[in-house]
Amino acid sequence: MANRTLRLLTATATALPLLLAQAATEASAQELVIATFGGSFLDASKECHIAPFEEATGSEVDTVVGNTTQHSASIRAMGGQSEYDVVYLDDSAATQLKNEGLLADIDRSQLTAAGQIDPRAFDESGQYVVFMTGATAIAYNTDLVDTPPTSWNDLFDEKWSGQIAIGDVTGTSGWQFLLAVNKLHGGTLEDITPGLEAIKPLAQDAVTLYTQADQLIALFERGEIAMAPWYPDRAGSAADQGLPIAIAYPKEGAVGIRPTLVIPKGAPHPELALKYIDTVLSKDGQECFAEKKYAGPVNLDVELSDKAAAIVPYGETLQQLWFLDPAVTSKELPNWIDRWQREVLR
């Protein structure tokens, strides 16, 4: 009992600044608060999901920008009294928060698009839904690299020494690339020693260990890097802006990313939240997001243009995608970060 009170106090104390910030922005009663990702992701969301949603429901959407870990920390701090209605998270964080009992159920029967969605997109216990398929694949500079890379091993080629960037382990592409290399060298999810040993020289020779996905754009632009493990959606957007970037899926299979939508416990407008999720999952919403943001659709009715299909995980590349069990990754990630800091960076 005392412990519960304490946790409640902790939650209140840490959530106070958030609550105050929220109170200042909260104007109308029917305002949906969405915690989402920034940059080109938000721009595409506004066009593909938020605008149609506002038009259909007559309510307004307020967005709070951050990354997965920041959103997770906020949800935990608000401890079941969420100010957010819908939150974008990666599936590993969604699993973690589900285990902490901080997420509300997503009622599948209320979603009109449910029938068209790949059934694997729904969490077994119905607490999150995957809305797109992303990947960690290889982005390369088309001005510097003549033959597109075909394997993760190409990043280790002597030829590109000093021209490679990789993600720090705290970012998705960072730990996913580590696991891909680990698998290549015979490691398992429980034993990542082979991966750490193989990646160490590359990490120490790397131009940078990026912590923000968009850090790579400037490096590609200046020709400082030839290749990097990166996300097809970011690479696609950068290529659309005229940068010499292309994406290659390694033959060993790229690593799958499954960003999810969740409704935190205590969300003020759960019904509206469901409607928003429905908009994101609808055929139109998915099609638009795939063409604009190169997000792999989970709605099976969506048909992609040739251009988008070449970039997003789709068809064969989707079949080869290596999906990790979010229950395992959420449990092991702190350990991977610890070992990376001690064994790779020191």
Next chain:
Amino acid sequence: MSRLSGTALVAPLVLVLAGVFVGPLLVMLPTSFHPYVPGQGIGTAWTLENYIEPFADSYYRDVILRTLWMGFIVTAIALLIGYPLAYFMARTTRTWRAVATLLVMFPLFLNLVVRSFGWIALLSNRGVINTWLMDLGVIEKPLRMMFDMTGLVIGMVHIYLPFMVFMLLSSISRVPRDVEDAAATLSASPSRVFFFVTLPLTAPGILAGCTLVFVLTISALVTPRLLGGPTYKVMSTLIYDEFLVKLDWPSGTAFAFILTAIALLVIWGANRVARRVTGGAW
């Protein structure tokens, strides 16, 4: 002023500080004694593990020692640069003092992030300094000045120097000129006057300035994050990562309390030294 009215004057501030600073801090204290179970969250059992690990694990120990070393170096450099500057400001004409004050204060008007980014533009591999040195043919490969102690110390000295200078300035200004003149009249050389009269009289200011800069340096977050990158960690960036990257609040909280304890210890120690130096007059 009566004691009562003094209390009344201080009360609002004490209440605010206790309410928004000490209160939440104490609420966080129990968290640091719980275990963290990855994938599950904060456990309910009680443990001392979070306080033992930082000292038992060589990686954490390195980070703690690095933080203290950084604080020491930054304080020492700030003092070495700051003292002559403050001395000049205290003894020069009114106009020059105004100019110097403006120059010292100007960096404080700029956002911390902007100042740190300024140093990135200068210090990075393709930054101004490296490009310049390579164009001149002085070096072939870029010098590594970021993501290590060099970059951190340069950035932190720049940011905290004004605090040192203003602390020293007020202390040096308070030294009566007659005392120095008296020493000079007794045929003491200028250096003797400085080392045996001025310096001891400004000792409290030196101590106060050093304490302030040291504590600010070891608890700084923005500059170490930007100039240290993801690899070169100090305690504050480690705490940030424990909270926001690993979601390990218990470890993060324990680290935060250890950092707070170090800061309090330094302040307490400095106070004791100051009392001894000034014979209790401070």
